[in-house]
Amino acid sequence: MLTGRTLPKAGTRTNTNPQNYLFHLDNLSVEFGALTALKNVQLTIYPGEILFVTGPSGAGKTTLLSVLGGHMEPTSGKAVLPHMKSSKHFVSTVFQDLRLIQKKSCEENLFMAYDASMYDSKNDFYREMQDLAKLLHVYDHLDRKIDDCNGGLRQKVAMMRALLCKPTALLADEPTSSLDKENSYRLFEVLNHYNHKKGLALVWATHNKELIKQFPGKIAHLDNGRLIYSGHACFI
Ligand SMILES: Nc1ncnc2c1ncn2[C@@H]1O[C@H](COP(=O)(O)OP(=O)(O)OP(=O)(O)O)[C@@H](O)[C@H]1O
Ligand SMILES: [Mg+2]
Numbered sequence: 001m002l003t004g005r006t007l008p009k010a011g012t013r014t015n016t017n018p019q020n021y022l023f024h025l026d027n028l029s030v031e032f033g034a035l036t037a038l039k040n041v042q043l044t045i046y047p048g049e050i051l052f053v054t055g056p057s058g059a060g061k062t063t064l065l066s067v068l069g070g071h072m073e074p075t076s077g078k079a080v081l082p083h084m085k086s087s088k089h090f091v092s093t094v095f096q097d098l099r100l101i102q103k104k105s106c107e108e109n110l111f112m113a114y115d116a117s118m119y120d121s122k123n124d125f126y127r128e129m130q131d132l133a134k135l136l137h138v139y140d141h142l143d144r145k146i147d148d149c150n151g152g153l154r155q156k157v158a159m160m161r162a163l164l165c166k167p168t169a170l171l172a173d174e175p176t177s178s179l180d181k182e183n184s185y186r187l188f189e190v191l192n193h194y195n196h197k198k199g200l201a202l203v204w205a206t207h208n209k210e211l212i213k214q215f216p217g218k219i220a221h222l223d224n225g226r227l228i229y230s231g232h233a234c235f236i
Pocket of ligand 1: 032035036037055056057058059060061062063064
C-alpha cells in the first residue's frame with residue numbers, strides 16, 4: 001500500500017518546467033533479440049500533458065508505455081522516471097489485457113484501488129467510485145462478475161480502477177478498443193475533466209483518430225520503433 005502520497009494541485013495543467021518532468025526518455029532503444037521494438041527514442045512528458053501515442057500495429061506503442069511505467073528496462077539509452085523513486089508521483093497503468101480479477105465483481109475490482117492515505121474514509125472512496133460509475137454508465141453493473149461483463153464494460157472498470165488510485169499520470173493502452181463511439185467519448189470526457197481539475201497527465205496509445213481530433217493533446221507517432229513525429233495533433 002502507498003502511504004503519504006500528495007495529490008497534484010487542482011487546476012494545474014501542463015507544467016513544462018524542464019526540472020519538473022514526469023518521464024524523460026533519452027536516446028532509448030528496446031530490443032527483443034534481433035528485433036528492435038524502440039529505436040533511439042527521445043521524449044519528455046510533463047505534468048498535466050495529454051499525449052496520444054499512435055502508430056501501426058507493431059510500431060512499439062505498448063513497449064513505450066511499458067518503459068514509461070517502469071515495467072521494462074531499455075536495452076540502451078536512459079529512462080528517467082521520477083515516479084519510481086518519489087512518493088510525489090504515482091502512475092496508474094491500464095494494460096491492453098486490463099488485468100482485472102475475473103471471478104470478482106466490478107465493485108470488488110474497484111475496491112482494489114482503495115488507499116487509506118488518499119481518502120478521508122472508505123465512504124469518501126465509495127462516493128467517488130459511485131459518481132464515476134454513474135458518469136460512465138457502470139452503476140447498474142457493479143455487482144456483476146468480470147467473467148460476465150462484455151469487453152467495453154471491462155475496459156471502463158479498468159479505467160475507473162486506475163483513476164480511483166488518484167494518479168498523477170495515467171498510462172492507457174488502447175483503452176477504447178471495445179467501446180463504441182459514444183462510450184469512448186464519454187470516457188474521454190471524464191479523463192479530460194481529471195486533466196483540467198486535478199492536473200492528471202494522460203498517455204494514451206490509440207488507433208482512434210476521431211477521438212484525437214475531438215480532444216486537445218499532443219501526438220507521439222511511432223513507426224517501426226522510431227518516434228517520427230512528436231508535437232501537436234495538427235497533421236491528423
Ligand atoms: N516480449 C516480447 N518479445 C519479443 N518481441 C516483442 C515483445 N513485445 C513486443 N515485441 C515485438 O516488438 C514490436 C513492438 O511491439 P508492441 O507490442 O510494442 O507494438 P504495438 O504498437 O503496441 O502494436 P499493437 O498496435 O498491435 O498493440 C513488435 O514487433 C512485437 O512483435
Ligand atoms: Mg500494443
